[in-house]
Amino acid sequence: MDAAHFRHVVGHLASGVTVITTDAGDLRYGMTASSVTSLSADPPMMLACLNNAVPTAEAVTASGRYAVNVLGDGQGELARQFASPSPDKFRGVAVHPGTLGLPLLSDALAHIECEVVERVTGGTHTIFLGHVRSATAGNGQPLTYFRGGFGRFAFAKDDEVYGRARELVLSRAYPADTALPLEDLAARLEVDDAAAFYALTRLSSDGLVRRDADRGYVIAPLDVRTSDETFDARLAVELGVLALALDHVTDDEVAELNRRFDTMAALLVGERFVDFHGYLDANYAMHEYLVSLAGNPLLTNTFGRLGIKNVMTRSFGVTPETSQKFVEAQGRLVHGVATRNPDAARRGAVEYCELAKERVREILTSNGGRI
Ligand SMILES: Cc1cc2nc3c(=O)[nH]c(=O)nc-3n(C[C@H](O)[C@H](O)[C@H](O)COP(=O)(O)O)c2cc1C
Incomplete structure (x- = not known):
């Protein structure tokens, strides 16, 4: 199998994005990784697949522990920073120590600290099986990765709500140039404000509604x-x-x-x-x-x-x-x-x-x- 073809095909498997961090000696290490998975709930275990050629993989082997920092929506730049070799991967990044003392990225969506219990070699990579020692999660949306690009996660339910909102506008349920308040749309579609807001954002990028400084969202007239x-x-x-x-x-x-x-x-x-x-x-x-x-x-x-x-x-x-x-x-x-x-x-x-x-x-x- 041609490697480029394989990369193209496997790029269709969408994933979340994490930064794996560890420390060894006096140094902190970090790398962007999407090949990270929860493995078992009892005992709680994770796995991370890291390229042996990358300094972070060597550091995880040396320290015997790693932290999974799950990146949030809008942290694509951070993912790029940790995916490029640099003597100071952590420049400008807020970090705090975790329970195991590992460097955790403060703005990440979730943190999971692990102790390595087993290493398995797979091709150019090592699979680090980790026993989870601490895990915390905040609120927010995750960063996603699909076919070589970063993106956002959307609930299928939100897409369905957007589809119904779009139908309403296209069927001219609201006259041109009238305000479309978030609460009205939410009530009409019988959904919460978050789903109605998502629909309005999408309608806005479709050009079906536009944002008016005084009136909020307004039905964009077709002229x-x-x-x-x-x-x-x-x-x-x-x-x-x-x-x-x-x-x-x-x-x-x-x-x-x-x-x-x-x-x-x-x-x-x-x-x-x-x-x-x-x-x-x-x-x-x-x-x-x-x-x-x-x-x-x-x-x-x-x-x-x-x-x-x-x-x-x-x-x-x-x-x-x-x-x-x-x-x-x-x-x-x-x-x-x-x-x-x-x-x-x-x-x-x-x-x-x-x-x-x-x-x-x-x-x-x-x-x-x-x-
Ligand atoms: C979205 C994304 C996901 C990645 N996932 C992995 C991964 O799971 N395992 C891996 O070894 N490298 C992965 N990489 C590549 C490493 O982040 C990259 O090789 C990084 O430069 C390694 O760190 P270094 O600068 O210390 O060499 C990924 C890169 C990106 C952009």
Whole structure:
């Protein structure tokens, strides 16, 4: 098994992040480690897998004890500091002695001090089995690690609450530009304030609500400017992708793009959406695939953050009536890609963008200028 491939695959196993600390002689040692697990409850035991080449591993062997400092949300910098070799890993870090006298990172989410009872060799690493001598935990959210990046933990329940809050806003349960107090949202969704706050934070990054200095969270109105900017941004990304990718797009990629186009086209029958949300998902899946042809994850990610689906749901979702012109313009875009004809593809993309902007303008006009 190729090591890079293994690292990529195993990066999908999300974990918490800790700093393992110990002392040996007069020196303090610390290193970031995610291969740390609770092992048994009775007796209470932990294990930590440390690379033999790292000074901290040698120090744990020498001292026979280690502390697990569980990092909290927002301590990514600290994790980086303890993952880089340095003569003074602890610079600028608040530390206090634990029950065993080990250096504990004062701002960590939890501390667990262990005495090593057994060492097992596994490849380049040693597994240090530790008997837990003291354990304390504070309040807060943990730092997480997934596919090489730090992130946050979210309860599935919070995601579900966010989904319901999003539905409320998209279904226009609150008029545009009205305040959306935290307590109101919490009461309406029958959840606690923390879950409602999480939902508001996510809605804010979706652009569906915004923070107003005087009124708190406010339903962000969808107006012509927002719609034009969103569709123009999508066009700019797609034109860039066509310039970057059209030369080397493969037949398999064209087949997949066509397949996605057909799925979408089947959901717009005559001049009506047969399944609006299905159409929206299929439309997004096709355009996202087109963007992915540039092979640049940053670009695909940027495309995802444009909030296209939000704008489309809030505008096109108002009425089942639409037009085959949308499918035809996108058909010309896809055909241009399939025939490696950049002018035709570009014309299709521009035409589709103009049609979308015009249609949103009509819908907004018949709804008093904004939604
Ligand atoms: C998120 C993260 C998790 C890590 N987990 C481990 C681990 O479980 N075991 C390990 O030996 N190294 C792990 N490392 C790498 C060490 O932190 C890194 O090799 C560190 O530089 C070792 O300390 P040193 O500076 O004393 O050599 C991890 C690094 C990061 C960023």
